[in-house]
Amino acid sequence: MDEQFSQMKKMFSVLVPVTLQQLVISMNFIIDNLMVSYLGEEFIAALGSSNKFMVIVRMSIIAICSASGSLISQYRGSRHKEGVSRTFAINSIITFSTAMIFCIIFFTNKDFILSSFSDSKEIVLISWSYLSIIIFTSFSFSLIMPMMTVVRSTGNVVSALLVSVISLFTNFIFNFILIYGKFGIPALGIRGAAISTVISEVLSIIILLAIVNYKITPISKIKDIDFSFKDIDKFLRVSLPLLSAGLLTSLSLMFSHNIFGRLGEEELAAYGIISPMENILSDLFAGVGLASIVIIGAELGRNKFESAYSHAKSIIWSGLASSLIIGSCFIFFSSKVTWFLDIDEETVGYVVTMLTLLGISMPVRTFNSTMSNGMLSSGGDNVFLMFVTMTADWIFALPSIYIGKYLFNWNIPKIYSVLILSEILTATIFIFRFRSKRWMTNLVGG
Template sequence: MNNERKMSLWMLTWPVFLEMFLQFLLGTADTLMVSHISDDAVAVIGISSQLFNAVNILFMAIASGAGILIAQRLGARRPQEARLISIMGAKVSIGIGLALSIVLNLGAGPVAKLLQIPGPLQPLAETYISIVGSGMVFMAAMGAFGTAIRNTGDTRTPMYIALGMNVIHVLFNYVAIFGAFGIPALGLTGVAWSTTISRLLGAAAMLAVYRRSFSPGIQWRDWRLYDRTMFRETLRISWPLGVNMSAWCFTQLVIFAFVAMLGSKELSARTYMNTMESFCFMIGFSIALAGQIRIAHLFGSGEKEKAYRTAYQVMWIGLGLVFVNAFLLYAFGDKAISLFTKDGDIVALGVSLLAVNLLLQPVKMVNMAIGNALTAVGDTRFPMITGTISMWTVAVGCSYYLGIQLGWGLLGIYTAMIADEFLRGVLVGIRWRSRRFMRTDAVPAAAPGSTMTTA
């Protein structure tokens, strides 16, 4: 396969989308299986997942920053630098993951109390957090290796590995929950071990592929390599990504709390909407991530004008697909929501939100497409500053004012979310049209005296 075809939007997008979609389906199956243990088990996994998603940001920010530089260096035909950046990014990500594994394993009790988990669920939560938390290092390794592999243009192999890992996880869950092959039913403890073991196997598979993704192949002795200049460049891109990702994560938690203040029906409607909206999000995010990889390669190779036009190509393709999907959800929304609940009030709330969703998803697509384009050229501070301010003031502030204070309910909260996405989309759009990245070097020259050393 020639490099141009390998780096086309279609070849980059479909494996990312399929990976996310299969994980979504298997995650749903996972939840349904755990529900056979008890509602308490589902609640513990749901609350704990919020914690794991939040700490995941700490090492994924480094992995994402390294991934951008890998794509740029490969585009500039400097594969040795791309190789070194991938090694340093993986070392830091895995180091953070290992530290988190120790903290969560030894401090599961205090962490469970910090999450305000109800007293009766504390023992279950401590066990689950201790076991799954101890495997965060495997999650960090998967993220670092998978991101590096994708930014070489190979988005299919991580898809296959993720699929295999999730299938193994569901099979292990079946054994743990129902008992099979002479193994007794282990309940939530077995599910926790199933999660950790499947992540260990996934990390091992990713490592095997990662070591062959660069030329020459990565050897164990290469883990000692270090370059101060390139490491600082990785951190320069990574920390704004981490702040932006954290802001999104925590503002979503706050908004979810506002929805809970409205009542159980509103909370249920919002939860079901999250599930239904996820398909739109997966389409948009897959195209935006593929665009980010392609733009980073083009930028690194010096094809800046082509990189500039590609961002709009990604945006328009994404808008078309996302809008069609949002319209289909609206057209058949009452039937789709009825699969989850027979409560007429919740169905009515969900259908009304699907109408508003026709506005939310397109503005979100614009924000993702252009925001990821800025990230691809290394401009991560501007989206961080504008995004953090907008998410906390517009998304959170207006959600409370419109939804709670003025009594608009879910409609008010969705209106605030649309306004936030629209504002951020406009701001990153203006930034991209300014073509500031055209005036910077795609890949900086190595600093005088800069050498690779062993750590």
């Protein structure tokens, strides 16, 4: 009994800070959305549209770092410090290169990308004013995530949480000053929200550099880290399938948003309101998955497979219990959305319906997020993840919503319902994979 209590205590000492950190990170999106909402519905729509492109960038970097987290956690479990340092160095190089590629893609194809957001010229122009600044956070994010990953995966989860809290408050303060124009500074509107994000991320980089230098590896020695082709090959074998899955998911989201953008300004505004809430929830439960990489990855690195499976089941049940509570709250408070947002009656109707659907689907989404962001990744089962993404998103969801929109003229709640059915399909596949235990692999040979 004492051993079981000790295991639960150890699990929650990682699970709670990592999950809270993801919640804090996603609160940045909701703060931006709430503050920008007072500028008008077209600004909400533009912000939601712009963030769909940035989601592709960020999900790609997160996917690479998730693979890195799996390796670092297993190296930590097998007490291989050099493996931790090498993986961190390789991860940093690849994520920064990825950010550079996305920036080149954006600036060479900006007209096509912006026109895919909406038929409204006003929304496209507002999106450009925001994206032309926020795109540069690709570089800051590509530096933050490898450092955040190595800090978190080596057990320094509270330090990672504190960095995110400081970043949140910095973003809020500068949003207030720059969006509305305070203390003699001119009001910059949606551009102010973008600049605030840049400032908060630069501050995060400075703090994380200090933590990495003090707790993990001296920054001055990073240039001396020697890694071979074998190390790079190991990293790419784990990360490329996960990156492919992340790209496929984010591209499917962008194509889905393209459909929403053709439904009308009210429906696009409704999705612009729902989208940050979805981001908060996906980030929150991705936190459960990321925590499981730290916990389960370390067990797999020690070849303690039964212990890893036991921890995995405990984490899944904890996530499902939390999702039932949060989902119920969403359903109960869905009709109270007018307390916080100044939007018209038609948009309110769409938002209420979609919030209710979001609440109902919460347990399924939570399970999928935990599996894709943590359980399967912790053992490097990333080719299977890519297969699931292709099946659920590209074979089922996208064709269905395109047919629904262009043949049957579905409204946004019906299209949103199809996306939820896609989540149910994904969950069914994940259940069989989890029970098979084929995802449990020692990646580092410890």
